[in-house]
Amino acid sequence: MCLGVPGRITEIIDPNKKLAIVDVSGVKRQVNIACIVDDQNPPESCVGNWVLIHVGFAMNRIDEREAAETLKLLEEIIIAQGTMSNYE
Amino acid sequence: MCLGVPGRITEIIDPNKKLAIVDVSGVKRQVNIACIVDDQNPPESCVGNWVLIHVGFAMNRIDEREAAETLKLLEEIIIAQGTMSNYE
Amino acid sequence: MRDLINDIFVSNFDNPILSQLEDQASFELSNLLQYGDRLAFTTDSYVIDPLFFPGGNIGTLAVNGTINDLAVSGAKPLYLTCSVILEEGLSISNLRKVAQSMQVAAQNAGVQIVTGDTKVVDKGTADKLFINTAGIGVIPTGINISAHNIQPGDVVIVNGELGNHGTAILIARGELALETNIESDCQPLHSLVEKILRVCPQVRAMRDATRGGLATVLNEFAVSSDVGIVIQEQSLPIQKKVRGVCEILGLDPLYLANEGKLLVTVPQDYAEKVILEMQSHPAGRDSCIIGHVTNSHPGIVLLKTIFGSERIVDMLVGSQLPRIC
Amino acid sequence: MRDLINDIFVSNFDNPILSQLEDQASFELSNLLQYGDRLAFTTDSYVIDPLFFPGGNIGTLAVNGTINDLAVSGAKPLYLTCSVILEEGLSISNLRKVAQSMQVAAQNAGVQIVTGDTKVVDKGTADKLFINTAGIGVIPTGINISAHNIQPGDVVIVNGELGNHGTAILIARGELALETNIESDCQPLHSLVEKILRVCPQVRAMRDATRGGLATVLNEFAVSSDVGIVIQEQSLPIQKKVRGVCEILGLDPLYLANEGKLLVTVPQDYAEKVILEMQSHPAGRDSCIIGHVTNSHPGIVLLKTIFGSERIVDMLVGSQLPRIC
Amino acid sequence: MKYIDEFREPQKAKALIQEITKLSDSYPLKIMEICGGHTHSIFKYGIGGILPHNIELIHGPGCPVCVIPKGRLDDAIYISQQPNVILATFGDPIRVPSSTVSLLQAKANGSDIRIVYSPLDSLKIAKDNPDKQVVFFVLGFETTGPSTAFTILQAATENIRNFSVFSNHVLVIPALQFLLKNPDFKIDGFIGPGHVSIVIGTKPYEFITQKYHKPIVISGFEPLDILQSIWMLIRQLAESRCEVENQYNRLVKPEGNKVSLKVMHQVFEVREKFEWRGLGEICNSGLKIRPEYAQFDAEVKFNLPNAKVADYKTCKCGEILKGVLKPWECKVFGTACTPENPIGACMVSSEGACAAYYKYGHFAKNFPKNTVEKSIVTA
Amino acid sequence: MKYIDEFREPQKAKALIQEITKLSDSYPLKIMEICGGHTHSIFKYGIGGILPHNIELIHGPGCPVCVIPKGRLDDAIYISQQPNVILATFGDPIRVPSSTVSLLQAKANGSDIRIVYSPLDSLKIAKDNPDKQVVFFVLGFETTGPSTAFTILQAATENIRNFSVFSNHVLVIPALQFLLKNPDFKIDGFIGPGHVSIVIGTKPYEFITQKYHKPIVISGFEPLDILQSIWMLIRQLAESRCEVENQYNRLVKPEGNKVSLKVMHQVFEVREKFEWRGLGEICNSGLKIRPEYAQFDAEVKFNLPNAKVADYKTCKCGEILKGVLKPWECKVFGTACTPENPIGACMVSSEGACAAYYKYGHFAKNFPKNTVEKSIVTA
């Protein structure tokens, strides 16, 4: 359930209605960013953010650090496996 | 203006609404006969009548006698012309 | 979709070429050469409402109509395509009936439906079912039929009653609330043509008088060959009920559509032989001479009325509409 | 109507066969024999919405689509028909644009539109304009291409990026409010095919991957020849924006329509030569091997995913719809 | 076909021609057939061609399609373009250009326009489409008036609320008065409209004989009817008589049809004036739905633009209808003005004089194609 | 594509498989992915085929299209058949059969049904068609709920009166409770729904670990996400831990998304019970529009038939969703029940377990063609 796709916010088109443009791999669509704005994160601050889009709404920001860590962990496994296989 | 076609009333289908069926050369259509019925000529009496139909209404009965006379007159002209040409 | 195609079309039209299910049908050119030296190629789309009518349906029209467009060149019709555009919501049993009719019509005419296409469009973006057929036939060597070949002195022959198809459709539509049992004349004409050519390979022009009727074809003849054509009102075979409908609606039967009628012009010397030959064919029983070709008034078709006057029979402007005034 | 036909079609498609304006086109069989020994015959109806889209319009589709169905048999495409169904209210200038595009496409491909048909239907009973084209070509002697000929060991080649047409149309329709500049790949493939056959007359099967996309053609190949086909996900040429649209809408690019892509299977020994030859043609610049044929799992197409797993690529059930879940 | 075929017999036609020729030898005669139905028959049966050359037939203003002014067509198109409206009408007017498009083009643009054979069919459409407003756009002379009136009465009886009529009924007698008053108007006699006369009888024509001293013969529509009427007319002239004669007595009675007259007057009243294309405004020449039936009057139900639209200046219809000019004497005949793209009243229906000449005359082929470009596809 | 391609890298996949294989050697394991999105990814990327054989993936009830009961589809079709209604919905449910026809067939029969990508698109349709009633037929889990809620709030702000929502939103947690309560239900651990968890966070899953002592890992949807989650789950099992772990921490936060939760609760309330196809009625498992927004609630606006329609007896969906049976163990799998003519919940969307096996599994080709005859042409 719940197809989601990562995209980058490129533009705010209506701060009141919380409408922004996202870019997914060169394809643009209008999305609603209401779920990711609050007092700390006004609409304008979202430009450049990577978000997960579902049915035309930005669900959450993608945490770049966490994503990188997840991948780093996997890299480490590969390295560990490589090391181990050297031992074998 | 005012295309009219002769047809024969074959059936009364609704005496109140004054609807009848006419036959034109084997083609049947419902027509309204309000213009040709009155106290002397109730709907039922119209079956078998030849009428002139215009836009789905029977305009008048066709007077068979008058029609025959018109044609007779023309026949007579032919005969007269024939006689005359005999003289010529 | 694939199931629909298989179920309705492939199964009904079943033949070795179609069943290859390639993107194209193919057949040996050498086989074609046995029938003649030229290929004839034609197409028509069929958009009739209603789909079913007395005397046929859109499927029989689609097969016979294209066969006839081949036949009037003298060609032996051989292969047809069948492309359908289906409106969502079309009844599948009706579609099956149409496909079956197409196969029966094709079989009767000795042609094969060898390739096709199926498209489904949204409800409201087509009128139930449109069919396109394209056809291929081979023209026998020595036969040269063309609307450009007509010569003064030729006679004009028709193979039977005019206007039955157009009238049947008008009535089947039900909008004008007319009732009578007129049947469409939908029929294939290639075997009639074969008979004609047997006794008269010198046929000048031949055309099936479909949309636009007799008047349209005669005008095409007159213009293409730059000749005058004179037809006799009293010779025109028109059945009583068709006349009745025309009188009621103010229509001219010369412009009514036919789906199994052809007009053929032949040199005068052949007229009698051709008529006799035509009358011996079921599709030509009521064949008759309806007019002749003249070198006066080139490009113009004249009708000699029953009481001796004449008038121009012109091309139709737009389609014929019921008149009241 | 006659004016419309003359103005729009006869004038644009102008050629000696069409201008006869007979009910059928005709041409010498002997002229056909110079190209090969078999006739190829095909038809398709085109019902695209919108009529105009980036990279083409319904007219270019109608010409190139039918050329391609001929080309994939190895045939030299020669003659086309053009049947149009017009919805009342269609803009005549748009119709003229379409006809002009058809003529340009035909001329570019060296084919002639030799006969046609025009029907007008009531507003609301067609979607602006439907076109049917049927086509004739001649298959060179010795060439025998068929979906039934594929053998284990063969390789599967495609001539470039997948899914551009389907995506361009989806976006042009505007309903999903996506914006990007993807162009349809609409193009004729016969000259590419000619090049392929020059270096590899042994081509087994060839088909243009139109509606239903790559997946559909590969399944047809696998079933027709009763072989297994394995394709490599990492080899599939799919442009970034098409991938973007697929990710957003949950679509599978393997099923997206193309209008200028063909899949060809050749014996392994010829693969390299064929690829090089294809890459030297403008319509084949991005040609690549995407898979091979095996005798395990006959009738089944497998995709090797990027990280080494595999899955079945089945026929599509119905048409592909945007997913959310 | 009974009452048709007998009146198309060639032998009798020949006899009549012979009589006509005999009688008309010395006269150059101008005879006007008032009714478009007669014009249609005359061309369809080539009657002009078999009459002696000294008899010239002038085609009168009796085609309701020809004479409807552009402004009224504009109104009909306006109605058809309102939301949820079905406009029903006869086949005849749908190709006639208004000042913008024809009804056919409006239909191609999306208006729901239905062709009916009878006014009652339009009422049925209303009953079948209760969520639509159905407007019957009617044109016609006295012949058609009673049918429209009966239909409105039936709608009233059945209380059909989504039905109305856009009346463009016109009257023959005021048009004749208008023509006859004109000093240019030089006609030797009239062929009177047979079907109109079924309704109104023969008496209303007496002013023609009494005030203007022109003979008139009420005529049927078959070719023999017309020939016989011409013969009767010439006989009057030859005998210096000037009467209202009735050739069509198999259908026309002196008093007309009382039921029809009654119902027509019950539902309609005479307009003070009504515009005729080619002729201009004519007093008392149109029929309007009475206030009692206002709920069935489209002119009340819809807020119509009701604009006056001038006829083209180049158009010679007025002169043609008066018999002063022949169609080919109009500069644009067959060039800018053709049945496909008519400019004037006389070209719009096949009963118009210009259209009839274009279609059946020998002139059709000699004119260049009309180059007026349509922007959309129509049927 | 950023955040996509990195999570599909084959080298990392191999490494994970190696780790998983190492750890799971001795266990026969049953792991349930709750979410249909995971099921989809698993089949699309062939993950089942690269996992060690002792790991069996059970496909849970997390496909909103699969679990919508027939009666609710009947209601949607009923709405679409009302006059002047446009029914807007996502692409997913339109082929699902109700007890009569599918939405696709209803469309073919004349219903105006539009496929939208976003609830906001359906609101736009309402604004563009002021003379129509536009109903958004929505199904979805907590992921989609906030979007629907925002759309209703916007309709309220803009006072759009011709817009309503037919809510079939369902909740994951009550469904899991329902499954776990069942004594048949024998699963070693869960892959938790990543996108639902963006909204609800990780805490609501704690009852699984605390009450039922099953580990769970909230997972992303890319193949590496899923493999990593399986690895994390097996590691918990190997280390005898039992925790709610979060593999998808680039998007899922423990507390969820507060804005989304707030707006969802503002607009929706929990239904006492809601029927799930294949499972039956589940307490507190559906979302209903609150009375404050009743004017946007299609269940209030329309008088729905609201009939209960029993699942087919032969259908084993319940057992399949519980992991007791595999699709091919159902008698009608691939014969009477196919994606083209599905009988049960698990065959209706490509995320259903049966559909996924039919489409991507190795079983598809071995079954005879479905012979259920459709009576009309559909797209």
Ligand code: SF4
């Ligand atoms: S030709 Fe046309 S413009 Fe001229 S008088 Fe006739 S109708 Fe009028």
Ligand code: SF4
């Ligand atoms: S195959 Fe069909 S009927 Fe059987 S369990 Fe799956 S969905 Fe239910």
Ligand SMILES: [Mg+2]
């Ligand atoms: Mg043709």
Ligand SMILES: [Mg+2]
């Ligand atoms: Mg034809």
Ligand SMILES: [Mg+2]
């Ligand atoms: Mg023809």
Ligand SMILES: [Mg+2]
């Ligand atoms: Mg095709």
Ligand SMILES: [Mg+2]
């Ligand atoms: Mg329809």
Ligand SMILES: [Mg+2]
């Ligand atoms: Mg094809």
Ligand SMILES: [Mg+2]
């Ligand atoms: Mg094709």
Ligand SMILES: [Mg+2]
């Ligand atoms: Mg193809």
Ligand SMILES: [Mg+2]
């Ligand atoms: Mg044609």
Ligand SMILES: [Mg+2]
């Ligand atoms: Mg349309």
